Amino acid sequence: MNKPPRASDLGLIACEGCDLVVRQPPNNEEGFCPRCDEPLRRRKHDSLTRSWAFLIAAALLYIPANMLPIMHTQQLLERYDSTILSGVALLWHNGAYDLAIIVFIASIFVPIMKIISLAVLLIATQRGSHWRLRERTRIYRIVDYVGHWSMLDVFVVVLLLTLVQFGGLALVQPLPGVMAFGAVVVLTMLASMSFDPRLMWDAPAPHADANANPETRAANQAASEAGIHAAAAAQP
Ligand SMILES: [Zn+2]
Numbered sequence: 001m002n003k004p005p006r007a008s009d010l011g012l013i014a015c016e017g018c019d020l021v022v023r024q025p026p027n028n029e030e031g032f033c034p035r036c037d038e039p040l041r042r043r044k045h046d047s048l049t050r051s052w053a054f055l056i057a058a059a060l061l062y063i064p065a066n067m068l069p070i071m072h073t074q075q076l077l078e079r080y081d082s083t084i085l086s087g088v089a090l091l092w093h094n095g096a097y098d099l100a101i102i103v104f105i106a107s108i109f110v111p112i113m114k115i116i117s118l119a120v121l122l123i124a125t126q127r128g129s130h131w132r133l134r135e136r137t138r139i140y141r142i143v144d145y146v147g148h149w150s151m152l153d154v155f156v157v158v159l160l161l162t163l164v165q166f167g168g169l170a171l172v173q174p175l176p177g178v179m180a181f182g183a184v185v186v187l188t189m190l191a192s193m194s195f196d197p198r199l200m201w202d203a204p205a206p207h208a209d210a211n212a213n214p215e216t217r218a219a220n221q222a223a224s225e226a227g228i229h230a231a232a233a234a235q236p
Contacts, residue, residue: 001203006198008020044196053120054191061184066108066176078112083177084108107181108148114188115199117143122194128203140197147189 013024017038025031030040069081082090084107091100112172117139124131 006201009040013042015040038123041204043198044194045195046078047194047199048122048126051076051118051120051191051193054194055118055122055188058111058184058187058191059119062111062115062179065111065177065180065184066181069175070177070181072173072175073171081175084181106149110149110184111188112183114192118191118195121200125195125203130203130205133200136200137197140192140195140200143192147192195231 007021008024011024012021013030014021015038016032017026017033018036020033020035021039022033024042025040029205036191047119066084069083072081084103088100088104088108090147091097091103119144121136121140124136181234
């Protein structure tokens with residue numbers, strides 16, 4: 001099957017602000033949207049480079065986010081600093097299984113899956129790969145959607161702070177790990193926002209000729225032969 005044309009092949013450009021489809025200004029300029037004045041861009045500028053920069057920073061900060069303590073708890077004479085993982089273990093031991101599962105998924109599982117998925121998307125796009133384009137687009141949508149929920153863990157820490165403070169007798173303080181974690185969340189969101197999923201579909205079709213529909217090719221050949229015959233018949 002032939003690859004369907006892209007908007008840019010037809011000289012069209014879609015506004016990222018209001019989705020208006022505009023005829024591309026001449027001289028390959030990108031211009032501004034006539035409706036909302038948003039700069040028109042065929043593709044996000046430096047998408048891959050910026051996405052990689054945010055992603056690498058996020059991956060590096062993922063280490064302190066998990067190694068550094070995120071909160072300090074003091075209850076009567078007991079005091080301890082807990083990392084995300086030890087916090088999950090603590091919640092589990094105290095019977096708060098649902099909260100332990102939420103914190104584990106939101107703060108350990110989701111960030112690492114986001115980092116891995118984005119890295120896979122970036123590598124495949126950079127290589128111009130045609131491997132599972134639909135699935136990759138779906139993965140991007142999931143990563144982008146999940147981004148809205150990734151501050152969940154910070155909410156849980158804040159929730160714990162208020163709950164425990166209200167309980168009196170105990171003191172909970174946030175520690176630098178929370179900062180590193182917050183930075184990981186923000187950086188992965190920026191990485192996914194900088195990535196332009198249309199770049200995945202820009203990869204040149206593999207073996208364009210071999211890929212062309214054989215029936216269409218046969219029909220084209222027949223038509224051109226018929227044309228030649230007709231021209232020959234018309235000759236005096
Ligand atoms: Zn617009």
